[in-house]
Amino acid sequence: MNQPASAYFIEDRHDPNETHTLSVLVQNEPGVLARVIGLFSGRGYNIESLTVSETEAQKHLSRITIVTTGTPMVIEQIKHQLDRMIPVYRVVDMTQTKRSIERELAMVKVRGQGEHRVEALRLADAFRARVIDATTESFVFEITGNTDKINQYIDLMRPLGLVEVSRTGVAAIGRGPEGM
Amino acid sequence: MTDKSHDPNQMTGAAMIVRALIDHGVTDIFGYPGGAVLPIYDEIFQQSEVQHILVRHEQGAGHAAEGYARSTGKPGVALVTSGPGATNMVTPLTDALMDSIPLVCISGQVPTHLIGNDAFQECDTVGITRPCTKHNWLVRDVNDLAKVLHEAFYVATTGRPGPVLVDVPKDVQFATGTYHPPRKSDVHRSYAPRVKGDATQIRKAVSLLANAKRPVIYSGGGVINSGPEATKLLRELVEVTGFPITSTLMGLGAYPASGKNWLGMLGMHGTYEANMTMHDCDVMLCVGARFDDRITGRVDAFSPGSKKIHIDIDPSSINKNIRVDVPIIGDCGNILGDILQVFKAESKKPDIKAWWQQIAQWRARNSLYYRKSNDVILPQHAIQSLFEATRGRDTYITTEVGQHQMWAAQFYGFEEPHRWMTSGGLGTMGYGLPAAVGVQVAHPDSLVIDIAGDASVQMTIQEMSTAVQYELPIKIFILNNQYMGMVRQWQQLLHGNRLSHSYSEALPDFVKLAEAYGGVGIQVHKPSDLDGAIQEMISVKRPVLFDCRVAALENCFPMIPSGKAHNEMLLPEQANDEATAKAFAGGKALV
Known part of the structure; x- marks a missing residue:
């Protein structure tokens, strides 16, 4: 492939997109949803659907359900990127478990x-x-x-x-x- | 019943901040006062345990804190006011995030009742800095402040290090609350970076290493971040295995440049032998590096025949750009220790004599060759002379960003970690001068040199004033070619030699500028004067601007042209007009 004049290598990605549903357990604190959404917009990931609500009030836990699309490598990235955020407890790929x-x-x-x-x-x-x-x-x-x-x-x-x-x-x- | 007025832990928010700094062993901070941080400055004034360095621009405070952190392994601390103070910190915070530098920034904020009111010097600091910090906090209650400050230091320095920001409204600084010393419960339960590597993965990795015929170790900044133990273990691993080793820009110094297994830096401006070794290897051990796009070149042609082992503390670095075969998540030092232990117990030792013979042939291409001149100083020669003049001294090098940075990486041999401070990920012009200020504060008796370009240095030149105020004898070694050299190089290679705005028409007289700041200016034109002038620069115990006039049109080679693989490097002796045009032909077709 001819590359345009650029300091960056522009890659053709041919992997097909997959749709995954992710459950994310987070500390319910100010800004936590902004962090999650900012991650998606900042890194160019898709959000098909987003649901969030506090699920355990005493422990200040909220559960975010995100439906997203991307190549398998991107989906893996999304999960890791979510998981390394400080207020995130767990990320579970509900699609991957096939039991949701x-x-x-x-x-x-x-x-x-x-x-x-x-x-x-x-x-x-x-x-x-x-x-x-x-x-x-x-x-x-x-x-x-x-x-x-x-x-x-x-x-x-x-x-x-x-x-x-x-x-x-x-x-x-x-x-x-x-x-x- | 305790009388609260006599409880030593009862104090104002501003006092808590200074107290927390002391409790975390902070001795030096970099900052700039303003309305929203005056209570903190008042506390700083009334104590002597924490020294405050007054910079000339908040960006300088951030880069100085980065230089301080990078050269000591301790977190750097910056203190800035609300609004413009905070927005000026965005560049250093992003820089520190990209290069995994532990940084704690404390910013003032308008009083809580004014937040959201478009108050004077108000901005949404946590909103603006959210994507450029590892984590950030807005503290609305003085009784949360101690916990947040302790957590901030913990988050900045553990796991993959990074910048954090604590935004403290002015009324919280004035309010009185209860302080507590650092304790484990200060940290989010959800934050638990993994340190120890998985034993099964380590055995798999050792099995690959032991059976390798064409191995390479590719190390990065993570080894340096992990601490002295990781560096020691990396060197031991190279010794025990006999494997060749290359490193990223950020990883220079973890393995000594004088070491016999050293291939030089890899990547876009890496050596031919390093890139060819990466391309043709059968087993690659990546330690604390992240397969950045400056390293890999064309990703679909990156080291096509190798099994790849990747050690990284950040799971999101795994399989981000390059799919690897054996990922090991955890701390480099910890895992290198385990790998060494298992490898030593392994009976099979790899035989790689043929591989070294191949590497010797690549080395013989002498990819860092340049034509010396008696009339004009070649920038490569200037760096080599600087290296020779400082060899064996207690020296720290910082850089700005551009051609001079790459020449410094190619021609200055680093023997130890923490000696090389450069903006790798973000590529921040203007990093080096304030970073040198930070390094010199941390190491007052060492020789600290910022290898700079004439364009970059002007981005933060005002910090000369800081250096003069605090008697920090930093040396700003400017490779002055009157161009934004790297921009010009790309314009020559990719944009039909149309040098759009890459020439500085009106450079300052750097000698007079140095004198105006109260420093020392030195200018050299002739190669024969260079060594003497460098000696003079080193012997002066004051800040020096060294204006080294170099060949204006020299370009940085070798180079992997964009869209090309490691084995398609453009070597200096090939870089005539015709070959260059051909190497970039794919690009030119689409210009």
């Missing part, structure tokens, strides 16, 4: 009348989405599931008068009796 459950919650607002309303309700039933708000011309559905299921549901709502969607992002946990 991932869920996301979405609230989906649909506006419509007549047959569209009926169809929306019928599909909601099929997807086990709940109606959490209703007017004579709209519904807000609450749906929980993995990302694919939610995407699919949203796609189905589109022709039925989809107004807007609010999603929590992915939360993940390992199967079995052990904690992370």
Whole structure:
């Protein structure tokens, strides 16, 4: 490959990208989320989804779930870079363990009348989405599931008068009796 | 019931800071006062255990602290005010992060109730310095201050060392709280760097080493950071195995340049023998280095036939640029000790006579060759003369960044660690002069020389004033070619010789400048005057600006052209116009 005039070697990377879900246990202190996000933006990593909340108040522990994409080498880098941050306790690659459950919650607002309303309700039933708000011309559905299921549901709502969607992002946990 | 007013641990935040410095054995700090740190300066004024060096610009304080740290192995400490004081620290903090230098920066901040108000000299210091520190803290409660300060020193100096920053609002400096001496519980439980290497990996590594036919040891700054024991063990490993050894820019001095197994530095401006050995080896032992892009050249052609062992304390250095076969995470010294022990017990000893014969052929190419002149001083010759004149003395060398830095690395032979202070990762022009100030503070009786360029030195020239104030007899040895030499070299090689803004039209008269600062100025033009002038420089016990006028258009070789591999080096005798054009042909097509 011809290199442009540069002091740097510009590499072609052909490795395919993979999507991984990472669970990160951190000390809940000011700035910790900024550190994690800054790492991703600063080093050019992708964030597909990010979920964060305090999970153990007494111990000041928060759990961050990040869905990211990259080549296997980049994914490995991301995990190491996260792990070496001072307030990070543990990083677990939920995708690599192959023993994790991932869920996301979405609230989906649909506006419509007549047959569209009926169809929306019928599909909601099929997807086990709940109606959490209703007017004579709209519904807000609450749906929980993995990302694919939610995407699919949203796609189905589109022709039925989809107004807007609010999603929590992915939360993940390992199967079995052990904690992370 | 204790009476709080008589409790010696009850004190103001400002007093805690000085107390913590003393408790961590800090004797010298570098700083610049301002509104948001006045309470701390008031405490400094009223004690004598910590000496404060007043710099002329906060960047100077940071680099001086880096030089201090790099030359002693102890953390460097800088004290700056809020706003511009803190933003001026961004360069040295980033520099220290890239080169793994333990640095503790204490910055003042506007009072807590004004944070976020766009107050005078306010900036989001922890936000700005978050990506350029190993960790940083904003202390909002005086009762957290002692814990944070102790943790700051711990984080800066353990694991992979690095810079940390503690931002202390002015009201916290005034407030009274309880101090405690350093204790283990001050540190995040989540921070536990790994020191000991995995035994299975160490056995795998030794097995590779013992069966190697074409081995090489590639060592880096991590060996020096690990401490004197690691250096000793590295030398012993080279002795016991008989392996050739090369080093990164940051690692110079861990193995002596006079040692018989020394190949010289590797990488973009490394020696031919070092790069060829790296390219053709079958087993590579990387100790405390990080496969930086200046080292590897073209990554897909980097040492294609070798098994690679990588020792690093930072797991994120493993497989970052180059995939390795046997990673060992932990402290260099610790792991080198284990490797030596297992290797000595191993019955098989590698036979590498043929390999050394091959290396001798590469060495015979004499890749550091340059044409001497009787009319004009060649920069390489100037460094060699400086080296000869200081050989056997207690000497510390700092540099700025550019051609002079590479020539210093190529032609100054370092025999011991901690003697070479240079900005490797960040490549900070203006590093060397303030770093020399820091080194001289730490080693008042040693000879401290900043090998500089005429462009770099002007970036922090104001620190001459610091050197004069504190009677620090640093020597600024300027290779003056009136160009930003390395920029010009790249423009010549890659940009059709269009020398866009790489020539300094109006250089100061460095001799007068030295005198204006109260130092000594020396200027040399002729090769025949050089040795005498260097002797004069060394004998003067005051700060010296040494204006060494060198051949203006000399370039730095050998060189790995961009996008090329270790075995495609451009050697000095080949570097005529035609060969140079050809070597960079791939690039030129796309200019």
